[in-house]
Amino acid sequence: MNPLIAFFRWLWRGPGVKALLAGILLVSSALAVIASSHQTRNMYRELQVLQQEQDHLQSEYEKLLLEQSALANNGRVHQVARDELNMMPPDLGKIILVEKK
Secondary structure (H helix, E strand, O other), rough: OOOOHHHHHHHHHHHHHHHHHHHHHHHHHHHHHHHHHEEEEEHHHHHHHHHHHHHHHHHHHHHHHHHHHHOOOOOHHHHHHOOOOOOOOOOOOHHHOOOOO
């Protein structure tokens, strides 16, 4: 008898079909675990890159806040107005106060 025919006869009996289905389920489950692990690693790697970018942007934002506070300092504004724009404060006698009714 041909071994291939014997295999198919064994396969179509009750235990053979169950064993084949169990094998197929086992292999597909293993492949799903592998795919899931790979996807998890890729997502974790992407998360790490995004967190590094967030840290870099946070650091740059803090530097910009410091620069803004230094440039908006009243003493610096007065110095720039006086030195670069040749502005002078008005004489006290020329100041007119307008009161709100």
